[in-house]
Amino acid sequence: MSERLIMHIDLDAFFASIEQRDHPEYQGRPLVVGAKPGRRGVVATCSYEARRYGVRSAMPISEAARRLPVEAVYLRPDINRYGAVSQQIMTALQSLSPVVEKVSVDEAFLDITGMELLIGNAESIGQQAKQLIHDQVGLTASVGIGPNRLIAKLASDYQKPDGLTVVTADQVEAFLNPLPLTVLRGLGSKSAPILQRLGLRTIADVRRLSLLELRRQLGNLAGTNIYQQAQGIASDRVDDQSTRKSISKETTFDQDITDPAILRESLHWSAQEVGYVARQEHRKGSLVTLKIRFRGFDTHTRSRSLTTPTSADQEIFKTAWELYRNEPWDDQPVRLIGLGISGWDGAIDKLERQPDLFGDPAPHTEVRQDRLYQTLDEVSGKFGKHAIRLGSKRVDSKTESESE
DNA sequence: TCTGGGGTCCTAGGACCC
DNA sequence: TCTGGGGTCCTAGGACCC
Numbered sequence: 001m002s003e004r005l006i007m008h009i010d011l012d013a014f015f016a017s018i019e020q021r022d023h024p025e026y027q028g029r030p031l032v033v034g035a036k037p038g039r040r041g042v043v044a045t046c047s048y049e050a051r052r053y054g055v056r057s058a059m060p061i062s063e064a065a066r067r068l069p070v071e072a073v074y075l076r077p078d079i080n081r082y083g084a085v086s087q088q089i090m091t092a093l094q095s096l097s098p099v100v101e102k103v104s105v106d107e108a109f110l111d112i113t114g115m116e117l118l119i120g121n122a123e124s125i126g127q128q129a130k131q132l133i134h135d136q137v138g139l140t141a142s143v144g145i146g147p148n149r150l151i152a153k154l155a156s157d158y159q160k161p162d163g164l165t166v167v168t169a170d171q172v173e174a175f176l177n178p179l180p181l182t183v184l185r186g187l188g189s190k191s192a193p194i195l196q197r198l199g200l201r202t203i204a205d206v207r208r209l210s211l212l213e214l215r216r217q218l219g220n221l222a223g224t225n226i227y228q229q230a231q232g233i234a235s236d237r238v239d240d241q242s243t244r245k246s247i248s249k250e251t252t253f254d255q256d257i258t259d260p261a262i263l264r265e266s267l268h269w270s271a272q273e274v275g276y277v278a279r280q281e282h283r284k285g286s287l288v289t290l291k292i293r294f295r296g297f298d299t300h301t302r303s304r305s306l307t308t309p310t311s312a313d314q315e316i317f318k319t320a321w322e323l324y325r326n327e328p329w330d331d332q333p334v335r336l337i338g339l340g341i342s343g344w345d346g347a348i349d350k351l352e353r354q355p356d357l358f359g360d361p362a363p364h365t366e367v368r369q370d371r372l373y374q375t376l377d378e379v380s381g382k383f384g385k386h387a388i389r390l391g392s393k394r395v396d397s398k399t400e401s402e403s404e
Numbered sequence: 405t406c407t408g409g410g411g412t413c414c415t416a417g418g419a420c421c422c
Numbered sequence: 423t424c425t426g427g428g429g430t431c432c433t434a435g436g437a438c439c440c
Contacts, residue, residue: 035408040406040408041408060405186413245411252407297406
């Protein structure tokens with residue numbers, strides 16, 4: 001197999017940069033996109049001027065306001081506008097490589113394997129990506145290129161803002177060694193301290209631990225995962241077809257709520273939002289989840305499977321409201337309430353994308369039993385038992401319509 | 405200093421079935 | 423009056439990421 005080349009692109013301070021681009025009067029000033037001071041919430045993104053005061057993403061807005069001078073600007077996020085800019089960027093990137101995986105509003109992976117022959121070495125491809133984004137939307141991005149997703153991602157983080165870092169396969173170990181272990185994916189505020197208590201600080205330190213020891217400390221799966229990452233082993237696949245698995249909407253109230261009518265109204269509104277998005281995306285979910293948060297960040301979820309998948313506002317709302325009413329929450333004041341739908345089962349997407357799985361999609365006059373079993377086995381082998389249900393449903397309906 | 409919103413993935417217990 | 427073992431589904435919680 002040929003060596004793969006993966007590029008990770010990360011827009012610099014995305015929300016804040018768009019605001020500064022569109023409002024020249026904000027340029028050069030500390031700018032925070034997120035909650036307004038005096039209300040509940042956190043910093044979503046802040047400009048580099050604000051970062052100089054120690055302000056960071058996810059920091060409570062109250063603390064950000066304490067750190068920043070009075071001339072700082074605070075804006076509510078305009079997700080629709082940012083989404084449009086994001087779409088422009090993703091479209092532009094497709095002119096560079098057909099395989100673009102959008103991982104969030106401000107991040108993408110590109111498979112640029114083999115492109116050196118066409119448009120120059122890795123460095124030059126990275127430069128072109130940056131130039132493309134700058135020409136299209138007037139923003140800067142940090143770019144990382146490496147033999148897999150992990151290395152590309154860490155490389156884009158290496159120099160910010162407006163950076164470009166290329167790590168070749170033979171440089172991976174030297175590149176990883178001095179980095180703090182917290183850059184590894186999946187080592188957050190709970191599991192990083194476990195390793196730090198063992199005196200580990202850098203990725204080189206982590207690599208000195210055996211697979212067995214890491215599994216003992218972090219659990220089998222997480223341990224194996226960190227063990228591999230520390231050696232620079234990670235996926236080198238870019239999935240340009242990835243689709244979301246859930247749609248949700250939640251609301252944190254400025255003051256905790258005790259009036260059920262307000263909670264009901266909020267859920268109703270959330271259901272409309274979620275239903276709308278689901279219908280836009282032609283999705284129906286068979287699992288409705290209620291999320292509720294009380295004082296002290298005490299968070300709970302309740303979910304119910306539906307016999308028939310839905311995208312109807314009323315049904316989503318009705319189910320979530322029942323989930324709320326079914327439970328003795330003891331009239332605790334509610335900080336957050338929300339709902340979501342999921343459960344369209346990944347196999348649906350895959351089957352829709354691969355109609356050939358069932359052979360020639362042209363109309364058949366009969367479905368031979370032996371052929372049916374053969375394809376069902378193929379499906380279950382590929383996608384697991386879920387797919388069998390879908391498969392049999394599909395064939396059943398065909399059989400039924402033929403017998404009419 | 406209290407902690408948004410939108411997600412993904414993993415774990416673990418109980419139900420249920422063979 | 424003692425009750426295995428494996429597999430899968432459902433549900434709740436939680437860690438983590440951007």
